[in-house]
Amino acid sequence: MPSLFFFIREAAIGLRRSGLMTVLSLCTLAVSMLVLGFFLLFTVNVNNLADFFVSRLEIRVFFRDDITRRDKRDFHTVVQGFDTVREVEFVDKAVAWETLKQQYSGTQLTRYIDKNPLPDTMIIRVTDQTKIQAMVSKLETYTTVVDDIVYGGYITERIQLLSKWLRISGWGFNALLLLATLMIIVNTIRLTIMARHNEVEIMQLVGATRWFIRWPFVIEGFVLGVVGSTVSVVMLKFSYDAVAKYIQQQFPFMPLIFNSPILWWIYAGLFIIGTVLGVMGAYISISRTLE
Amino acid sequence: MIAIQSLSKLYDNDCYGLNDVSLAIDQGEFVFLVGPSGSGKTTLFNVLHGRERPSSGRAQVLAYELTRLLADQLPVLRRDVGMIFQDYKLLPKRTVYENIAFVLQVLHYKRRRIHQLVHQVLDLVGLTNKAHDYPRALSGGEQQRICIARAIVHQPRILLADEPTGNLDPDTAWDIMQLLGKINQRKTTIIVATHDWRIVNKMRRRVVRLMNGSVVSDTIMGHYA
Ligand SMILES: Nc1ncnc2c1ncn2[C@@H]1O[C@H](COP(=O)(O)OP(=O)(O)OP(=O)(O)O)[C@@H](O)[C@H]1O
Ligand SMILES: [Mg+2]
Numbered sequence: 001m002p003s004l005f006f007f008i009r010e011a012a013i014g015l016r017r018s019g020l021m022t023v024l025s026l027c028t029l030a031v032s033m034l035v036l037g038f039f040l041l042f043t044v045n046v047n048n049l050a051d052f053f054v055s056r057l058e059i060r061v062f063f064r065d066d067i068t069r070r071d072k073r074d075f076h077t078v079v080q081g082f083d084t085v086r087e088v089e090f091v092d093k094a095v096a097w098e099t100l101k102q103q104y105s106g107t108q109l110t111r112y113i114d115k116n117p118l119p120d121t122m123i124i125r126v127t128d129q130t131k132i133q134a135m136v137s138k139l140e141t142y143t144t145v146v147d148d149i150v151y152g153g154y155i156t157e158r159i160q161l162l163s164k165w166l167r168i169s170g171w172g173f174n175a176l177l178l179l180a181t182l183m184i185i186v187n188t189i190r191l192t193i194m195a196r197h198n199e200v201e202i203m204q205l206v207g208a209t210r211w212f213i214r215w216p217f218v219i220e221g222f223v224l225g226v227v228g229s230t231v232s233v234v235m236l237k238f239s240y241d242a243v244a245k246y247i248q249q250q251f252p253f254m255p256l257i258f259n260s261p262i263l264w265w266i267y268a269g270l271f272i273i274g275t276v277l278g279v280m281g282a283y284i285s286i287s288r289t290l291e
Numbered sequence: 292m293i294a295i296q297s298l299s300k301l302y303d304n305d306c307y308g309l310n311d312v313s314l315a316i317d318q319g320e321f322v323f324l325v326g327p328s329g330s331g332k333t334t335l336f337n338v339l340h341g342r343e344r345p346s347s348g349r350a351q352v353l354a355y356e357l358t359r360l361l362a363d364q365l366p367v368l369r370r371d372v373g374m375i376f377q378d379y380k381l382l383p384k385r386t387v388y389e390n391i392a393f394v395l396q397v398l399h400y401k402r403r404r405i406h407q408l409v410h411q412v413l414d415l416v417g418l419t420n421k422a423h424d425y426p427r428a429l430s431g432g433e434q435q436r437i438c439i440a441r442a443i444v445h446q447p448r449i450l451l452a453d454e455p456t457g458n459l460d461p462d463t464a465w466d467i468m469q470l471l472g473k474i475n476q477r478k479t480t481i482i483v484a485t486h487d488w489r490i491v492n493k494m495r496r497r498v499v500r501l502m503n504g505s506v507v508s509d510t511i512m513g514h515y516a
Contacts, residue, residue: 006396017384202380205342206441207369208397210362 011219014196021192022224028188029228030235032181033274037236039177040266043170045257050163052255057151057159059124059136064147072120075145079124082135087125093118119147129160178273185281189221193285200289210290217286218279225278229271237267292318292480293339293449298348300334300504308334310504311348316482318448321475323491324484325515326501332484333377335501336451339482340374341365353448370398373447377454379438381426387413388422391441398445412440415470431458439467443474450474452483456490464490491515 015022063072072090079088097116126132136151193200203213240263244256257263293316300309309331316322324332337343339352341360350357355368381390388409395405413419416436426434435458442450452471456464468483468490475481485491491498491514498513499506 198380199382199384202382203393203397204366205340205369205374205376205380206394206397207366208393209366212366212397 007215007219010216011223014216014220015223018192018195021195022220025185025188025192025224026228026231029185029224029274029278030232032184033229033232033270033277034236036174036177036181036273037232037266037270039170039174040270041236041240041257041263043166043174044262044266046166046170047163048257049255050159050166053159054129054163057126057129057132059126059132059139059149059151061122061124061139061146062119062148062150063122063145065119067145071145072122075122075142078142079122079139082126082131082138084126084128084131084135085124086127089123089125091121091123093120096121133157182277182280185277186284189224189278189281190285190288193217193282193289197289200286204290210287213290214283214286217282221278221280221282222275223278224282225275226271228278229274232274233267233270236270237263292316292320292353294349294351296349298338298350299346300331300338300343301346307331307504308343309338309345312501312504312506313348314499314506314509316480318480319475319478320480321472321494321496322482323494323496323498323513323515324482324501325486325488325491325498326507328486330501331504332501333453334504336374336453336482336484339449339451340372341368366397370445371447372449372451373442373445375435375438375442375450375452375455377457379426379434381434381437381441383426386423386425387418387429387437390426390437391444394441394445408444412444415443416440417466432460432463435459436467439470443479446477447479449480450482452481454484454486456485456487461489465493468494488515 061075063075076088079085093116096118100118101110124135126135132151136149139146140149200213244258247254248256248258293314295312295314298309298312298314299307302308312331312335324335326332334343338345338350338357341357344360345358348358352368353371355364360368382393385393391409391412392405395408400408409422410419413422416439418433418436418440421429421433421437426437429437435455439452439455442452450471455471456467459467464487471481471483472494495512497509497511498515500508500515
């Protein structure tokens with residue numbers, strides 16, 4: 001086995017001699033990775049948004065007026081019995097009325113409504129939003145205690161469906177994109193190798209083994225992958241930060257992913273994917289040429 | 292060394308490149324392969340060099356049975372069988388030095404040894420001063436000599452030379468033949484395909500004549516007339 005250094009030098013010579021083709025492959029790789037990265041960031045943000053809305057969903061149970069403390073306690077025990085309950089909050093009707101009055105202090109609510117119209121309320125937050133519906137239908141059977149239950153049922157269903165759909169299609173799309181990227185990279189690198197088809201043939205004619213011929217090309221692919229994905233990750237990071245900052249300023253309540261470790265995972269992932277694609281692209285292309 | 296029995300090569304276009312050729316060549320022989328254009332000389336070389344698979348018959352070269360050659364064995368065969376190509380096949384983007392050195396790099400020679408051997412062989416073909424030129428900057432005859440240098444630098448046991456003097460003036464052609472004769476004295480088996488009857492007649496070596504893909508004569512100390 002000749003030294004790795006030999007193959008690295010051969011790869012460097014190859015990259016330099018193919019000049020324009022090298023630049024072309026590099027650009028293709030960087031642009032493909034940029035597109036992939038953009039959609040990855042888009043997907044995680046959409047998923048995050050969906051999660052955000054879904055996590056806001058809560059069940060509000062309005063108690064009947066004629067029940068005792070004890071009824072409430074019993075009901076509380078029932079609720080605690082569901083393993084998807086994250087948090088239970090009691091809102092006393094008097095407190096709720098005070099809060100409401102304060103919120104609308106300008107309108108002098110009391111002038112139109114003399115008696116507190118609000119019921120005692122229990123707010124249930126759950127760990128798994130998909131179980132809301134099932135839970136509600138169970139709770140509704142406690143008619144002696146429960147007057148009404150509000151949980152944004154239709155909305156919940158819609159958002160959950162949308163979120164699920166976005167999640168699946170987002171990742172599906174990214175997988176397709178990854179495949180397309182690989183194909184683009186393979187074909188671009190194949191073009192550069194085709195230009196050197198004669199060279200490869202002559203190498204075979206003077207007794208070079210396949211691996212001897214392959215190594216420099218694979219190293220070239222590695223270098224293309226590292227450089228191309230670094231360029232795309234750097235561009236992606238700066239443009240994402242700029243765009244996210246702008247959106248944050250315009251819509252402060254938009255739950256964007258910002259300064260989160262998931263971003264670093266994505267950047268690192270893109271770098272690794274780009275490098276692997278470069279190596280794989282070169283390997284597949286050179287192997288096809290060697291057939 | 293080389294044992295060929297009833298070897299045929301049928302190309303995809305139903306044209307016989309070789310038709311029932313039988314031939315035996317010993318270690319250290321010097322053989323001229325003659326015949327008109329299209330008689331199958333290059334085809335025979337391509338089979339012996341593993342570029343074309345025979346359609347039928349057997350061909351044993353050194354330890355390799357060519358009809359059953361595995362892909363892994365091909366590079367190893369080619370290290371023992373050097374070939375001077377009719378169309379040179381030099382790497383255009385490498386210098387003369389790099390073209391020759393590549394064969395040795397393939398064989399994992401050390402840099403110092405490569406340097407030494409390449410300069411020796413360049414000296415032998417008289418092109419030391421062209422070491423750092425690219426092939427396209429050389430004349431046809433010079434490229435031919437580089438091709439010879441590349442084919443012999445690793446001292447293969449068999450050397451196939453396809454028209455090695457095709458582009459050379461008579462004097463240089465004769466020099467090249469002398470050179471091949473010298474290499475032959477190192478026990479390298481040499482087969483030369485040529486149209487050059489003057490050289491064949493002057494050298495007085497074994498002559499195998501092909502015609503339409505078949506051997507029509509095989510004479511020791513032969514003539515080409
Ligand atoms: N790749 C190929 N496909 C089809 N037919 C071929 C191929 N190569 C050679 N032939 C045919 O095989 C026959 C022998 O060709 P070959 O090249 O061996 O001749 P040659 O003796 O080397 O001729 P020359 O002296 O002109 O080099 C010719 O009729 C040629 O047309
Ligand atoms: Mg020929």
